[in-house]
Every structure is written in C-alpha cells, then in structure tokens.
Amino acid sequence: MSWDQVWIDVNVASMNPSVSAPYGAIVDAALAVKDGKIAWVGPRGELPEFDVMSTPLYRGKGGWITPGLIDAHTHLVFAGNRANEFEKRLQGASYEEIARSGGGIISTVKACREASEAELFELGRKRLNALAKEGVTTVEIKSGYGLDTVTELKLLRVARELGKHHHVDVKTTFLGAHAIPPEYKDDIEGYVDLVINEMLPAVIAEDLADAVDVFCENIAFNIEQTERVLTAAKDAGLDIKLHAEQLSNLGGSAMAAKLGAKSVDHIEYLDEDGVVALSKSGTCATLLPGAFYFLRETQMPPIALLRKHKVPMVLASDYNPGSSPLCSSLLMLNMGCTLFRLTPEEALTGMTRNAAKALGVEDKVGVLAAGMQADFCLWDITTPAELAYSYGAGVCLEVVKAGHLVHQ
Ligand code: NIG
Numbered sequence: 001m002s003w004d005q006v007w008i009d010v011n012v013a014s015m016n017p018s019v020s021a022p023y024g025a026i027v028d029a030a031l032a033v034k035d036g037k038i039a040w041v042g043p044r045g046e047l048p049e050f051d052v053m054s055t056p057l058y059r060g061k062g063g064w065i066t067p068g069l070i071d072a073h074t075h076l077v078f079a080g081n082r083a084n085e086f087e088k089r090l091q092g093a094s095y096e097e098i099a100r101s102g103g104g105i106i107s108t109v110k111a112c113r114e115a116s117e118a119e120l121f122e123l124g125r126k127r128l129n130a131l132a133k134e135g136v137t138t139v140e141i142k143s144g145y146g147l148d149t150v151t152e153l154k155l156l157r158v159a160r161e162l163g164k165h166h167h168v169d170v171k172t173t174f175l176g177a178h179a180i181p182p183e184y185k186d187d188i189e190g191y192v193d194l195v196i197n198e199m200l201p202a203v204i205a206e207d208l209a210d211a212v213d214v215f216c217e218n219i220a221f222n223i224e225q226t227e228r229v230l231t232a233a234k235d236a237g238l239d240i241k242l243h244a245e246q247l248s249n250l251g252g253s254a255m256a257a258k259l260g261a262k263s264v265d266h267i268e269y270l271d272e273d274g275v276v277a278l279s280k281s282g283t284c285a286t287l288l289p290g291a292f293y294f295l296r297e298t299q300m301p302p303i304a305l306l307r308k309h310k311v312p313m314v315l316a317s318d319y320n321p322g323s324s325p326l327c328s329s330l331l332m333l334n335m336g337c338t339l340f341r342l343t344p345e346e347a348l349t350g351m352t353r354n355a356a357k358a359l360g361v362e363d364k365v366g367v368l369a370a371g372m373q374a375d376f377c378l379w380d381i382t383t384p385a386e387l388a389y390s391y392g393a394g395v396c397l398e399v400v401k402a403g404h405l406v407h408q
C-alpha cells in the first residue's frame, strides 16, 4: 500500500453507523490517509502492509480520533457586541422586550452596516480560529445582520472569504429575513418582497450562499412570509432551513419540513405533530443549548419525541452576539448533555454525522470511513464521553484537515 500518512496507537470513534459499537468505536485502531481522503480505517491488527520506510507514521499516544467537528449553525460574522443588553436582561428585561424596543438584532445590524469588509473579516477570522482550536473543521455562517442588500452581500462575501483563507470549510447561509429593519417596520410585506426580489437574486448572482434561512417567530416573520422566502429559495435550487419554535409554536417547523428543509433550529416549543413532520421529511432538528442557557430559557426542546420519531439531532453553537455569545463547540457538547439530557454519544453525533447531514455534506464528512475526506482530530481523552463530560482542559491535540496536519 502506498499512503501519505498512517496513524497508530489510537482509538477511533468513527461515528460510522455500520460499525456496531457505540460511537462506531474501534479500539486499538489504525487510520491511513491518501490524497486528502481516508484510505483505510480499522483494527490495527488488520492494517494492510505498507511501506514503513516511506510513509509518515503518527502515534496517537493512546488517545481518541474523532471526525472533525462540524458547527452547523453560527452567526459568526458580526460587528460590535451586546454586553449592554446582557446587563439590561440581568435587571429584568426579556430578549423579546429588548427586540421590540429596537435593540437586539437591530443594534448589531447598525454596527454591521458601519463596519468594513476588512474589519468583519478580521473579527470572523478570530472566531473561526477559536472554533478551529477546539477541533472544528466545518462551520456554517449566516448573514442576517445587514437587512439591506449591500450589507447582506457584504456579510456573505466575508463568510465566503473566510472559507477561502482558512482551513475550516465554510458553508454560507443567507438570512436576510432575520428581523424587520427599521426602514420597513410598517411594511413587513414590502421587506419580504425586497428579500425575495432583490437580495436573493443578488446573492445567487454572486454565488454567495449555499442555503437560505428565515427567523419564523412572533417578533420576526410569520408563517406565510416565511413560506414565501423559503419557496423562492427552493425554486432557485438552494437548500433551506429555519429558525423556528424558539419563543412560541407557530408551526414553522412543519411547514419547512414539507418544503424539504435540511434542518429546523432551536425548536424548544415544537410539538409532536411538528416532530412527526420532521421525521417524514428527513429534516434534522438542530438544538442550540447556548441560546437556551444564555436566555435562561426554561422550555426544553422535545428530546424524547425526537428520539421516539428518530429525527436526527444536531448540536450547534448558534454563536452570535445576542442569544449565544459562546464561541465554543466543545461547550455545546457539554451543555447538550447537562441542559438537554442528550447522551454524550448523541451529542457527538450531533456535531459530526448529523451536523454533516444538516449541511448536506454527509457524503464527504462527519464519519470516519474509507473514501471520506480526511478531516479528523486527535484528543487527549481515554473515553469518547470525556469530550462532553469535561470542558476547557485543552484536550484537542491535533487537527487534520483534508489530510493536512493543521498547526494552530
Ligand atoms: O439564533 N433567533 C434569532 N437569531 C439568533 C439571535 C440573533 C441575535 O439575537 O443577535 C439566534 O438565536
């Protein structure tokens, strides 16, 4: 065999469902890489012969290799911060009250309209570095803090540029329908028309987005408006997804599922009919424990129903300045378990295999198997559950992206 690198003295949590052990675990494993892809993975004792003299050999010191982590829901390109709002909320104001009084998302919009592409790029780069240090190799980044054509395009361009200049793969999502901009506060339909007829064609013309998202909520867009945007996106051949059922149950998830959405996200208020709709369409349920924690939400997402109806659960950081200023994917593994009672295996699946499905990249990443892209991490842990159990101890030893060892 002629390979580019071989890893031994490791255990592999392949997350491959066809490996029957929990986590798709292979204890005392070996993994071989060729041309940026996994060429072979399995028990070390079965490793085919290879040219030991010419193949770089890496020893994992008995640690665990997992697929590179995938953060499938972030808003990481933004300017400014909302620490003042945090203080207001601690004095009793709710997220909803702040949004209705012109703060919230709109205050970040003001900062983003003023920021240059270079400033936004630098802010985004730092945040991407923070995620990458924790083993993230693929991330989704949304726009949605522009709410006018020029700024929405600016945010998406920055996100695309980050993908070009950083080893982390970036999937971009156009979220023009994130909030109602002040200029359109008495003409929401007019803003929806702008999103569909001006912003979306401009985004498509520059190939700036892989997917389209909407915030369907009583403080944002109603079901009909949401459906109009998602249908236009789908007709244009883009993936669709939705912020839904975060503060109330409007039925957005079921509607998006019928349109074939890749994921519906937040979903604390989702009911069983909604869960059944997800199950029928193969739509993922993206759980965002950072926002649940930071907004001190008490309504739990319907985890037992999602399990019962076998809906793939995804875990993501939702990193943003308002509801989840927590730029850490590993923290989400822990919070997914402590706050939502996921098992550590469900949590890790939600940041690997299921996250890949939510982004439509499941044929390429999310699982360690021959033929998949060689995106993986080596962790200084003795069981895979440790990834969710402990936080902040610096357990990410190495990251390999498309077969290249990333030095960070
Ligand atoms: O995912 N829910 C809407 N959007 C973001 C929050 C954005 C903000 O508050 O800036 C979220 O939680």
Ligand code: FE
Pocket (backbone or CB within 6 Å): 073, 074, 075, 243, 318, 320
């Ligand atoms: Fe979000």
